[in-house]
Amino acid sequence: MPVKRTRGQRAGLTRQGILEAGLDLADREGLAALSMRHLGAELGVEAMTLYHYIPNKDALLDGIVECVVSKAIPPRFTDAAWQEKLRSYASSLASVMAAHPNVVPLVMLQPAVTSRNMETMESMLQSLYSAGFDLQQAVDVVYTLTGFVLGHVAVQAGIQGVRSHGRPAEGRALDIDEERYPLLAQADKVSERGTRFEFALNALITGFEMARSASRS
Amino acid sequence: MPVKRTRGQRAGLTRQGILEAGLDLADREGLAALSMRHLGAELGVEAMTLYHYIPNKDALLDGIVECVVSKAIPPRFTDAAWQEKLRSYASSLASVMAAHPNVVPLVMLQPAVTSRNMETMESMLQSLYSAGFDLQQAVDVVYTLTGFVLGHVAVQAGIQGVRSHGRPAEGRALDIDEERYPLLAQADKVSERGTRFEFALNALITGFEMARSASRS
DNA sequence: CGCGTTTTCTTACCCTGTAAGATCCTCAAG
DNA sequence: CTTGAGGATCTTACAGGGTAAGAAAACGCG
Numbered sequence: 178m179p180v181k182r183t184r185g186q187r188a189g190l191t192r193q194g195i196l197e198a199g200l201d202l203a204d205r206e207g208l209a210a211l212s213m214r215h216l217g218a219e220l221g222v223e224a225m226t227l228y229h230y231i232p233n234k235d236a237l238l239d240g241i242v243e244c245v246v247s248k249a250i251p252p253r254f255t256d257a258a259w260q261e262k263l264r265s266y267a268s269s270l271a272s273v274m275a276a277h278p279n280v281v282p283l284v285m286l287q288p289a290v291t292s293r294n295m296e297t298m299e300s301m302l303q304s305l306y307s308a309g310f311d312l313q314q315a316v317d318v319v320y321t322l323t324g325f326v327l328g329h330v331a332v333q334a335g336i337q338g339v340r341s342h343g344r345p346a347e348g349r350a351l352d353i354d355e356e357r358y359p360l361l362a363q364a365d366k367v368s369e370r371g372t373r374f375e376f377a378l379n380a381l382i383t384g385f386e387m388a389r390s391a392s393r394s
Numbered sequence: 395m396p397v398k399r400t401r402g403q404r405a406g407l408t409r410q411g412i413l414e415a416g417l418d419l420a421d422r423e424g425l426a427a428l429s430m431r432h433l434g435a436e437l438g439v440e441a442m443t444l445y446h447y448i449p450n451k452d453a454l455l456d457g458i459v460e461c462v463v464s465k466a467i468p469p470r471f472t473d474a475a476w477q478e479k480l481r482s483y484a485s486s487l488a489s490v491m492a493a494h495p496n497v498v499p500l501v502m503l504q505p506a507v508t509s510r511n512m513e514t515m516e517s518m519l520q521s522l523y524s525a526g527f528d529l530q531q532a533v534d535v536v537y538t539l540t541g542f543v544l545g546h547v548a549v550q551a552g553i554q555g556v557r558s559h560g561r562p563a564e565g566r567a568l569d570i571d572e573e574r575y576p577l578l579a580q581a582d583k584v585s586e587r588g589t590r591f592e593f594a595l596n597a598l599i600t601g602f603e604m605a606r607s608a609s610r611s
Numbered sequence: 612c613g614c615g616t617t618t619t620c621t622t623a624c625c626c627t628g629t630a631a632g633a634t635c636c637t638c639a640a641g
Numbered sequence: 642c643t644t645g646a647g648g649a650t651c652t653t654a655c656a657g658g659g660t661a662a663g664a665a666a667a668c669g670c671g
Contacts, residue, residue, distance in 0.1 A: 225630095328541030359516075376531070376534045
């Protein structure tokens with residue numbers, strides 16, 4: 178939907194607007210389609226015009242990451258149990274990423290240390306610390322959780338991201354040799370993976386719980 | 395170290411050799427430097443020559459992923475406890491990835507379903523299944539473990555991968571506002587992250603263990 | 612030797628990010 | 642109203658990317 182503009186008319190661009198258009202474009206047509214000219218055309222503008230709002234393409238990508246990550250993170254500073262805080266942060270992050278599978282690669286390739294993120298981390302650290310984890314453990318827990326969520330989303334989305342200049346999706350269509358890999362083949366048929374995230378998240382949190390009690394004795 | 399060749403002399407290329415040279419180049423100069431022409435020059439050959447061994451660049455990248463992933467996976471079909479199998483698989487994969495940080499992004503962007511991988515998965519599934527996990531759980535465990543390892547390596551390497559056309563490494567150098575984020579700041583100073591992986595891996599495995607016993611009752 | 616096959620090179624095209632500068636729009640000062 | 646001034650937009654241009662098409666060179670076998 179390239180916006181039409183009569184010659185010489187202003188477009189009324191905004192950094193934020195550009196970022197959102199970029200996210201939208203990536204969502205619809207994949208990361209490969211996210212070029213400056215393409216995005217410009219989407220906004221009814223020439224590619225170079227974007228450079229008045231954004232220093233370069235990396236900054237654009239960073240901005241998009243920031244944009245998408247900030248859509249998550251509702252865990253406000255409540256006094257809920259640390260388990261619940263972790264769970265809610267992880268779930269929210271995972272669901273946001275699942276809603277924008279095409280940009281998952283970008284998020285993985287850049288930590289996006291925004292102040293919003295740091296507040297979230299601080300909040301979780303505090304919960305963990307006052308729940309009896311030592312600081313080192315608390316940091317390990319938070320980092321591990323982040324890595325876990327990203328990794329999970331990455332493998333579950335299959336991800337065709339930066340590569341495969343073709344369309345998104347389409348998935349792998351190779352089938353599995355039942356003779357050599359009986360369990361794998363069988364699993365592939367069932368594969369109701371809806372609960373995998375919760376399962377894994379619970380396992381991880383339980384594991385953290387055990388680590389805490391273990392280190393306390 | 396571009397190999398010199400007198401005009402018209404053959405270069406003796408091999409698909410495998412090209413892949414290894416590509417991995418080497420990516421290791422040394424980063425993913426951004428891994429272009430067809432560059433890689434060709436490295437092998438003393440024009441870019442187009444590579445296309446007689448490799449259909450396109452995506453295939454090259456896939457091959458490199460396969461190459462690096464196959465360097466891990468020593469977990470042979472022993473009758474060790476499932477915990478040990480998982481641990482050894484995860485550790486080996488993690489250490490291989492840590493040895494090639496520049497290609498971590500590639501690995502995350504593509505599952506690399508090779509027969510070697512599938513054997514490994516089948517082996518782990520079997521261990522888990524005969525240890526009392528139901529099939530669904532076993533699959534969840536394996537996928538979760540993979541995602542966990544990749545995610546962990548990704549966040550720990552910081553990753554400057556595809557982006558930042560400059561050199562690899564250099565890291566982030568921003569410091570943290572101690573007023574707003576006291577715990578984070580303190581943690582950042584200590585941060586002896588050497589044991590984080592083992593900590594997290596143990597937590598995860600413990601969690602799996604609990605999930606199994608829970609579902610058995 | 613000659614011929615067919617395999618490997619390598621040449622050229623060309625279109626796409627990308629982006630530096631430099633021209634051009635146009637808008638709006639306030641005279 | 643005219644006139645700048647400053648900000649927003651467009652034009653042009655360049656280096657580098659992936660790769661399609663075909664020429665040219667080297668090899669192996671008869």
